[in-house]
Amino acid sequence: MYSAKLRIRTDYVQNDGRSSIFLDVRVSPGPEGRKKIPLEIFWPVALFDGHAGKCLPQGPQDEQCEANNLLLGQKLGRANDVFVEYRLRKQPLTIERFLYEFENPLSKTDFLLYFEQKLQERLRLKVITQSTYDVQARALARVREFSGGKLAILAFFSLDRTWAQKFDTWLKNTYGNGLNTRWARHKDVTTYLHLAELDEIQFVNPYLYFKKKSTDGSWKPLRPESIQKLYAYYPTASGPERCALQKYLVACAANLRISDLNRACRHNLIGDELVYVQHKNRRFNRIHRLPLTPTALTIIQEALREHPHRERIFGDQSEQAGNRILKRIAHKLEIPERIHFHSGRETFGTEFIANGGQLPVLKELMGHAKISSTMRYVHVREEQKREQVVLVDKMFSA
Numbered sequence: 001m002y003s004a005k006l007r008i009r010t011d012y013v014q015n016d017g018r019s020s021i022f023l024d025v026r027v028s029p030g031p032e033g034r035k036k037i038p039l040e041i042f043w044p045v046a047l048f049d050g051h052a053g054k055c056l057p058q059g060p061q062d063e064q065c066e067a068n069n070l071l072l073g074q075k076l077g078r079a080n081d082v083f084v085e086y087r088l089r090k091q092p093l094t095i096e097r098f099l100y101e102f103e104n105p106l107s108k109t110d111f112l113l114y115f116e117q118k119l120q121e122r123l124r125l126k127v128i129t130q131s132t133y134d135v136q137a138r139a140l141a142r143v144r145e146f147s148g149g150k151l152a153i154l155a156f157f158s159l160d161r162t163w164a165q166k167f168d169t170w171l172k173n174t175y176g177n178g179l180n181t182r183w184a185r186h187k188d189v190t191t192y193l194h195l196a197e198l199d200e201i202q203f204v205n206p207y208l209y210f211k212k213k214s215t216d217g218s219w220k221p222l223r224p225e226s227i228q229k230l231y232a233y234y235p236t237a238s239g240p241e242r243c244a245l246q247k248y249l250v251a252c253a254a255n256l257r258i259s260d261l262n263r264a265c266r267h268n269l270i271g272d273e274l275v276y277v278q279h280k281n282r283r284f285n286r287i288h289r290l291p292l293t294p295t296a297l298t299i300i301q302e303a304l305r306e307h308p309h310r311e312r313i314f315g316d317q318s319e320q321a322g323n324r325i326l327k328r329i330a331h332k333l334e335i336p337e338r339i340h341f342h343s344g345r346e347t348f349g350t351e352f353i354a355n356g357g358q359l360p361v362l363k364e365l366m367g368h369a370k371i372s373s374t375m376r377y378v379h380v381r382e383e384q385k386r387e388q389v390v391l392v393d394k395m396f397s398a
Contacts, residue, residue, distance in 0.1 A: 018043055020038055022038045023036070023037040024036055037102070053072065111203075112154045118192055118195055119136055160206060161208070164209070167185075234249060240317060264276065273290060327339060359375070
């Protein structure tokens with residue numbers, strides 16, 4: 001039988017006559033099933049009612065006594081909530097599990113509150129980075145707004161099979177979000193619904209009845225002639241322009257994501273390979289060995305020689321600043337395509353296939369888990385369509 005009682009230490013009393021109040025918890029017989037939890041509340045031993053578990057006033061209108069009793073009631077109530085929850089689940093409760101539940105009182109009724117608490121917990125425990133926290137916090141803000149605003153409550157029991165579709169329609173109509181933006185929001189919401197399922201909260205998961213959709217990104221690869229213009233301009237560039245071009249040309253030649261370009265350090269370059277953990281898949285802590293083309297290796301070595309005391313290969317230029325610089329350079333060189341760091345990998349994948357590369361090899365170079373992910377980077381150029389459509393005319397030849 002589970003039990004929790006409020007007690008006060010009598011074996012140690014401070015000089016001012018006060019002693020520490022603690023919660024005496026038992027979840028099973030024996031010393032391993034008992035825990036004394038200090039509550040950081042101190043009161044005179046003679047003025048503590050051990051039977052009722054309350055502080056007695058030291059004088060008329062003792063506000064501190066009232067505040068202490070309110071806190072003690074909350075702590076005792078929290079302990080009893082844990083007991084009730086485990087009885088309803090019909091699961092055994094260990095003292096370790098009790099401590100976790102007691103110290104991490106996640107909401108089991110309001111999904112918005114659960115989302116917020118779990119988000120903060122994951123950041124505190126460094127399960128997610130600050131940048132991931134910021135992205136997921138924006139998803140939470142959208143769900144909260146959809147649910148009625150800052151003071152809204154979204155009860156777990158109110159989630160039904162239509163909720164996800166309604167949220168999707170609201171995102172589209174209220175903010176004009178495209179498929180990919182909506183997909184990203186749904187992805188973050190499903191993450192925390194899945195965590196709630198792991199915490200054994202009972203509810204209907206609306207995403208079992210909703211198919212999330214996404215489309216290929218809007219960033220298209222650069223044509224070879226555009227890359228050649230950038231590469232010809234590169235030797236004359238200096239300062240921020242040179243840094244932005246170095247990063248972009250390496251992205252095109254070595255299919256690196258901007259997140260990995262920004263984090264690439266001297267020690268990651270081993271011979272003619274870049275050896276690193278992909279930032280996007282960092283939770284798996286899997287080492288990725290990327291063989292570098294001669295062009296990519298030359299540009300990286302130039303960046304290292306030009307800044308011998310810099311640990312990061314490409315310094316600390318932000319993605320936003322780099323994209324603005326690339327846009328100015330593209331305008332100067334009369335490059336028609338939209339240029340952006342995200343188009344670097346698109347360009348690499350397209351040229352790799354166009355020049356005879358095989359999909360399975362491209363999959364490994366890009367670090368994809370599924371070949372379907374690699375297919376997104378395979379593009380057919382307009383000139384290829386014009387050149388090859390005439391092949392059909394052969395059926396008219398004798």
